[in-house]
Amino acid sequence: MKNNGMNFRHLYYFWVVAKEGGVTRAAERLGVAVQTISTQLSLLEQSIGKALFSQQGRRLVLTESGRTALAYADQIFLLGEQMQEALGEADGAKIRLTVGISDSLPKLTAFRLLEATMRLERQVRLVCYEDQFEALLGDLALHKLDVVLTDRAVRSGTTLRVFSHQLLESETVVVGAQTLAAVYQGGFPRSLNGAPFLLPTRNNTLRGQIDEWFEQNGVRPDIVGEFEDNALLNTFGRRGLGLFFTTAALASDILEQFGAVLVGPVPHMRQQFYAISNERKIRHPAVDAILSAVHHGVLSAV
Structure with a gap:
């Protein structure tokens, strides 16, 4: 079936159903009728030509196509939420900095590096996530993160367009x-x-x-x-x-x-510590503050 364009309202209803684990709970969350949810799901499946859920007893279970769609929907609606927050803060006093912290990085190191962002004239809103190195690089490449703080450089030959900046x-x-x-x-x-x-x-x-x-x-x-x-x-x-x-x-x-x-x-x-970014040259003012603080000895290299 030819795809004439994705209806994002349909996709959003699918996303909520997948997150809530069922049509009834999704309908309660969205404040709409169960039949409305079911109709939207049916229209979405027709438009893409794939079944997204299968019925197992009284439960809806994601199909393989449904799991793939959910992965993309997660990215779409997470970025949408981040866009709304960024637009809301664009004319405000705060800068948003979304940081991935490698699970192997000492917490004291992460604190000392991020502490530098608190000294900017413009207030910074920190959003910190901790995960394994490879998972954080994937999120960085998808622009879910502004920077990754870690204890290793990105290996040469990677297909990801991310860049290592040694801090100390x-x-x-x-x-x-x-x-x-x-x-x-x-x-x-x-x-x-x-x-x-x-x-x-x-x-x-x-x-x-x-x-x-x-x-x-x-x-x-x-x-x-x-x-x-x-x-x-x-x-x-x-x-x-x-x-x-x-x-x-x-x-x-x-x-x-x-x-x-x-x-x-x-x-x-x-031991080496790095900031990983999507760009060769750091442009985020809060990340630049981290690099400047390291240059001025916030963590004294030995």
């Missing part, structure tokens, strides 16, 4: 709660043999460097915990349950927030 590079240090650190500070790093450690999981870019450093120095740690969430790892570290690695640029924050002190430096283990 810092050495790594081993830290721990004061009573625990006192036990292992002397004779570092040989003293770490058998020491309790809290480590990032193996999908973290730093973990491979940590394992290699242990092997090079003949250290066999007692790994008491592995964490995907860096904030949770730091919380366990604050309780003195193990030593842990952090960037030297955050050493003073680690002491202040977690009561952790330096056990020893790991100068050859470098």
Whole structure:
């Protein structure tokens, strides 16, 4: 069947039905009759020549075509909501900054970087999402995000038109709660043999460097915990349950927030932090403020 143009009201009704899990709940949300919803769905399916739902018992279940349509509808209506918000703020006092934060990026690092946006003369409204690196890049490419903050660069050869801007590079240090650190500070790093450690999981870019450093120095740690969430790892570290690695640029924050002190430096283990954008040149004023703050030492590279 020839497609004579998509009716976005029909598509919106389909989207609400998919989100609400049924026609009745969608009708209640939209304040229309159930028959109206059913008619709109039928017209949409006729216009595209595909069934979007199948009936399983008393439930409507998305077909394969329905799942594909829903993925696009999510993008369409999310962008529509963002457009309305942006237009509403265009003449106002606030700038909107939608940030993707890689789940492997230390939360303190993210805070220090974003803190710079709070100092602009024009107030910034931050909208922050945390996800895996690859998922955030996809959202960035679809312009759902203004910038991604992460601990790795985009690999060369990617088909996505996104660009890496290195913010800083810092050495790594081993830290721990004061009573625990006192036990292992002397004779570092040989003293770490058998020491309790809290480590990032193996999908973290730093973990491979940590394992290699242990092997090079003949250290066999007692790994008491592995964490995907860096904030949770730091919380366990604050309780003195193990030593842990952090960037030297955050050493003073680690002491202040977690009561952790330096056990020893790991100068050859470098950590990099990046802002990923859709453009080679940053144009968003809030992102530019982040780059400027880094240049002026908000996180002191070592």
